[in-house]
Amino acid sequence: MTSESRKPNAQENGQQNGQDAGHSNGQVITGSVRLVHAAGMHARPAVKLTKLAKKFQAQISIRASDAAEWINAKSIAKVMALRAARDSIIEIKASGKDAEGAVAALVDLVAADFPDNAP
Secondary structure, three states: OOOOEEEEEEEEOOOEOOEOOOOHHHEEEEEEEEOOOOOOOOHHHHHHHHHHHOOOOOEEEEEEOOOOOOEEOOOHHHHHHHOOOOOOEEEEEEEOOOHHHHHHHHHHHHHOOOOOOOO
């Protein structure tokens, strides 16, 4: 089965609360990827995703495409509670100086089915 993934995109986010705080020129970087893991987003994939997300300074949020609420990608409890099923589209957004790298790394992790050699 092939994995659908979309490269990160920059979208103008504008200033929030009148502050820019140096968030990659006010941009939000987004990406999406199909969850191909047989069991969906359970404990092992959730731990790998949050562990990788924590390596970045960017603020990172994810959601399953059928969910309205964005959740903190650095919270293991929230990522596990997402309960995204196999073949769900996972949407990722990030802001901050390393946001583009964060989105690209997370898209790659999910697309590669959370390999054991993942960071």
